Amino acid sequence: MIGKVISHFKILEKLGEGGMGVVYKAHDTKLDRTVALKFLPSHITANETDKARFLQEAKAAAALNHSNVCTIHEIREHENQQFIVMEYVEGVTLSEKIKSGPLELKTVIDYAMQIGEGLKAAHAKGIVHRDIKSSNIMVTEANQIKVMDFGLAKLRGSTKLTKTTSTIGTLAYMSPEHLQNKDIDARTDIFSYGVVLYEMLTGELPFKGDYDSALMYSIVNDDPEPVSKFRSDLSSEFMHIMNRVLEKDPEDRYQYVKD
Structure with missing residues (x-):
């Protein structure tokens, strides 16, 4: 793909690959700017219904205009691939930052506020990231946060986890209700946000398991190790926030990011 021109985009380099597609850095020859192109797996739009659903989600995400959300410019198709x-x-990535250990508290607060602002903007438009x-x-480099992959967000409505969508979420970050095939809404993002917050503070994930079913059991049933076990610079108010965002029952969590 490197060096190939697709429409008016020249592929420069491969940036990464995951379950939801391959990402390339590219040059937009029309507008003379650098962009990223994410090629989706064919099963995402395997039929017209799936394709229409994806386009609806992507259109909603493209309407998001926020400094902490990666902007979607357009959706295109090449050789039947979206x-x-x-x-x-x-x-x-934030995960790369955390690899060297827990972050300083002021950095955690800064990043958490920015992630929260991005989520708040999405939730206000009815978009659940999942x-x-x-x-x-x-x-x-300027420590600005950008939440990625809102183009693959799940709009409120048909929100139940299925075999075809189960690979979308990464297990360790998924909420109990998501794992249990229950209806999900913005509160599932709040739980995942709590997992990221815990990870930034401790350098570890709150729920563990040697295999998928053990990890899923832990998320649904176990309480994580208290963050206070890992660090002593947290106020009681901060600890309360941590505990509440990771509540098993979405009714017991903060109902909105702005809370």
């Missing part, structure tokens, strides 16, 4: 043209974000995790969050 791809998303989006803002190119130069930086590292896949919030540290590897889906970019940090620029």
